[in-house]
Amino acid sequence: MAPTNPGLKHLSNALATPDQLSNSSSAIDGVPSDLETSIRCAGAQLTQAAGVLLRLSQDIIAQAIVIFARFWLGADGGSLRIYSAKDVSAASLYLTAKLSFQPTSPRSVLNVYTFLLSKESSPLWFVNPRGAPAQPPAAESYILSEGGYQSARLVLFRIESIILRTLGFDTHVALPHTIALTYLQTLGATRPAVARRVIEHLNAALLSPQLLYITHQPNALAVAAIYLATREEGVKLVDGEWWEVFDVDREELGFLVVGMRSTEGFVRAETERWRNKAIPMVVDEVEAEIERRRMMQEGE
Incomplete structure (x- = not known):
């Protein structure tokens, strides 16, 4: 490691x-x-x-x-x-x-x-x-x-x-959940629906085939989950590349967003692939x- x-x-x-x-x-x-x-x-x-x-x-x-x-x-x-x-x-x-x-x-x-x-x-x-x-x-x-x-x-x-x-x-093991909630408060995005969606993305990412939790630091996982959740809930954050404030660059954010979005589809595909056998x-x-x-x- x-x-x-x-x-x-x-x-x-x-x-x-x-x-x-x-x-x-x-x-x-x-x-x-x-x-x-x-x-x-x-x-x-x-x-x-x-x-x-x-x-x-x-x-x-x-x-x-x-x-x-x-x-x-x-x-x-x-x-x-x-x-x-x-x-x-x-x-x-x-x-x-x-x-x-x-x-x-x-x-x-x-x-x-x-x-x-x-x-x-x-x-x-x-x-x-x-x-x-x-x-x-x-x-x-x-x-x-x-x-x-x-x-x-x-x-x-x-x-x-x-x-x-x-x-x-x-x-x-440092987890991103508490960090994400702290970042949400810093960004002024305190709607319960957003926080709930952030936690859902972070929990789902534990199943990622890209092993996101052992390839990226918690702060980056937290930022990616916030990015996804605020877009899904229609919450506008501050202008500019706000993720850089939390030490995450655009390339890493993009990779994590794609990875988190793809996890649900991956699990669904696995369910279909192994449908008739353990x-x-x-x-x-x-x-x-x-x-x-x-x-x-x-x-x-």
Whole structure:
């Protein structure tokens, strides 16, 4: 990760380097880039859903999604052929919550993930393509047994330690949400509808295939979300290139605006692409999908 300015440590993040973005461990291990992108996006959505069920605050959930994304970066990051995305998601959320004012127990985390990953009970489209069941499912399909809990707990702790080592124990994540609200006040754009739209754009950007949260600083993300929200709500800001006041140039703003606008279309396309099958969230499923593609390519 690229270093940050020590004086702005709490307002900025270490960003991914070009080499980390172009050479992931998964790619080196032969995972197709589109499959890796799909799994990363599904993992972010899984983390979001689990955080909501655990009643964690959105800032904790967002930090966990960023930690999850960082883990797969570069040749030294995790590979989807070695680590299951579901385990990394659970450990990222557990770790982030543990370091916050809202720690949650391993049992609570694992119970929630067991439910969300149940092929019969899950409401998540990328786990259960048939959709949430109309009738309450059998409890056995989503309740973790005591033996299953003890085994999953060991995996949770092991993956947590692997994440920490992979990230060099740097778990700092600065988020753009509070910065954006401060910028709105500075610009005099205090309408609740605008603030709500800004937050929606920032939360949606966590699912961006361009990995916007690990390629751009929080101030730039905040400015881009404000630019989009004020235009959508018909709110005129000050004349001139106001974004430069917040240390964002036109080129970076343009890239982020396009990236944020495209996220909804990307998720919609993913939903259509995987409509009839689940996105692989464990190593064995990733291997099966890679083999399926190989056989199709060879016409077997």
